[in-house]
Amino acid sequence: MTIQRISTPNLRETAIQRLSERQAQMADLQEQVNTGKKINRLSDDPLAAAQAERATTRAARVQTQQRALQAQTASMTSVESTLGDSVTALQTFRSLLVQAGGGALSSADRQSIAQQMTALRDQLLSYANTTNADGLPLFGGLGSTARPFSDAGGTVSYQGVSGQVASSETSVPGVLDGYATWMDVPTGNGVFEVNQAGNTSQVHTDTGQVVDPSALTGHGYQVTFSVAADGSTTYDVLDTTSQQPVVAGAAYKSGQAISFGGMSFTASGVPANGDALEVRPSTTQSVFAVLDQAIAGVVSGSDGKATQAVSRGLAQVDAGLAKLSAARSQAGELLNRADTIGDRLTTRGDQLEKVRADAEDADTVQVLSDITSQQTMYSAALGTYAQIQKLSLFNYLG
Numbered sequence: 297m298t299i300q301r302i303s304t305p306n307l308r309e310t311a312i313q314r315l316s317e318r319q320a321q322m323a324d325l326q327e328q329v330n331t332g333k334k335i336n337r338l339s340d341d342p343l344a345a346a347q348a349e350r351a352t353t354r355a356a357r358v359q360t361q362q363r364a365l366q367a368q369t370a371s372m373t374s375v376e377s378t379l380g381d382s383v384t385a386l387q388t389f390r391s392l393l394v395q396a397g398g399g400a401l402s403s404a405d406r407q408s409i410a411q412q413m414t415a416l417r418d419q420l421l422s423y424a425n426t427t428n429a430d431g432l433p434l435f436g437g438l439g440s441t442a443r444p445f446s447d448a449g450g451t452v453s454y455q456g457v458s459g460q461v462a463s464s465e466t467s468v469p470g471v472l473d474g475y476a477t478w479m480d481v482p483t484g485n486g487v488f489e490v491n492q493a494g495n496t497s498q499v500h501t502d503t504g505q506v507v508d509p510s511a512l513t514g515h516g517y518q519v520t521f522s523v524a525a526d527g528s529t530t531y532d533v534l535d536t537t538s539q540q541p542v543v544a545g546a547a548y549k550s551g552q553a554i555s556f557g558g559m560s561f562t563a564s565g566v567p568a569n570g571d572a573l574e575v576r577p578s579t580t581q582s583v584f585a586v587l588d589q590a591i592a593g594v595v596s597g598s599d600g601k602a603t604q605a606v607s608r609g610l611a612q613v614d615a616g617l618a619k620l621s622a623a624r625s626q627a628g629e630l631l632n633r634a635d636t637i638g639d640r641l642t643t644r645g646d647q648l649e650k651v652r653a654d655a656e657d658a659d660t661v662q663v664l665s666d667i668t669s670q671q672t673m674y675s676a677a678l679g680t681y682a683q684i685q686k687l688s689l690f691n692y693l694g
Contacts, residue, residue, distance in 0.1 A: 344656065351652035358645045361466045365641065369634045371428040371470035376627035378434055379477075382423045383620050389416045389587060390613045396594040397606035406602065410595045417587040421447060424478050428470065435474030444474050445584075452584040454479050466641065468634045477623040479582040481616045484608070486578050490561050492604050493518065493572035500604040501573060503611040504561030511558030513537075517575040521548060521567035529567060565603075583619070586612040 395401075396409045424445045426434045433444045433456065440456025454475050461469035483489045485503040492500070499521065506512065515537035523529050533543035533556050542556050550564050559575065590613065593605015 348652045348656035351648045355645055355648040355652065358641055358648065362638070362641050362645070365467060365634060365638055367430070368468050368470040369631065369638070371430075371432070371434065372468060372627055372630050372634065374426070374428050375434045375472055376624055376631060378423050378426050379620055379624040379627060382420055383617060383624065385416050385420050385423070386583075386613060386617055386620060389413055389420075389590075390610065390617070392416070393590055393594070393606055393609050393613060397603060406594050410591050413587070413591050413594065417584065417591065420587070421445060421452065421584060424474065432471060433474070434471055435477055436471045437473040437475060440474070445478065447584075450588060452582050454582075463630065463633060466637060468630045468637065472623055472627065477619060478584070480580050481583055481586055481612060481619055482578050482580055483612060484578045485611060486615065487512070488559055488575055489578055489608070491574045491576075491608070492601065493574045496567070496571040496573065497601045499563055499565040499567035499571055499573065500607065501561045501563045502607055504559055504575075506558060507555060507560045508558035513557055514577050515557070516577070517542065517557065519554060519563075519573040519575065521569065521571045523567070523569040583616040586616050 392409050392413050396406055396413075401409075424435055425443045427442070428434055431442070433440050433442065436444050436456045438457040438459040438461065444454060444456035446453050446455050456474050458473060458475035460473040460476070461471070463469065485505060487506050488504060490501045490504055513535075515535050518534045518536050519531050520534070521529055521531050529548040530545045531543070531548050531554065532541065532545065533554075534540075535542050535557075546554075548554075548563070548567070550566065551562060553560050553562050561575075563573065586609065590605055590609030593602055593609060596602055596605065
């Protein structure tokens, strides 16, 4: 039988070491309570610390994306609101244009209406040059000056870069393409337009319609009226592109359709000998050019000119309204997309916060329980050490 001897100093060192370990453990637990984190230095848990750092970095990126999205959403909200105001102003302009087409109006009446229409035109130009909270034009497209729409000599031009910024998984554009919104309104009915030539004022038309798409040529035409000595009126149609006659000596009757080349329009009035109508393919122009032409027609002083201007103006104002309404719908769709992206970023941020918290944050309830247990064990170890202090042979020698 082997008897193992343990010296009193050895027992004391072991007891002191145990007490020091308990104190260190309680100090670590108390630090976790104070900081709320179970990792206060990399050496505590290198793997968890790295995981928490990655989650924190990614969460910061998400927060940056959220702030950018908030700014983009605020800007696009301004776009949608401005377009709403623009649609209202253009509808008011349309109502005035209808009013100007009344046959009983005097020249002074039309001048008064034209002044109101001009004020609305200028108001729409100010809407087109509206900026957001950061000073960026709402309709700047891919980039523009402070005022993307310049009015020089009564002609409005677009100074920005045409194009629309694309959305991404985390962002939406904060501005719209001003050219597509304000500068791309089709003339006439969108396929062809009919205008009075030269000094023609006694005959006017509607905007016309396409009756046979397969017969469309894309050519220009001129309809010339001839009045005979007996008062009968006929018309000839010339293809001004090929210089070939299309219709010769057709009888004219006010309110009757004139048809050729897959197109048809109704002419009304009593044309003078030599009066003519020009028919050409539809092009595009700005909303402001549409308004300027309508205003010019209203103040022309001729009933025939005013009637033609009103007929053409209503069709093109309606086309302008369609453009603005489409742009407003686009803004609404982008705002809906922004809401969806915002919800997704919030969810992603919450997930990253949970990853960080799981890796780094302390469970306070558990830590307090552990402190209580450590204190109990520390008290027991301290009591044991006190008993060891009494273990001496001299205590038994009398």
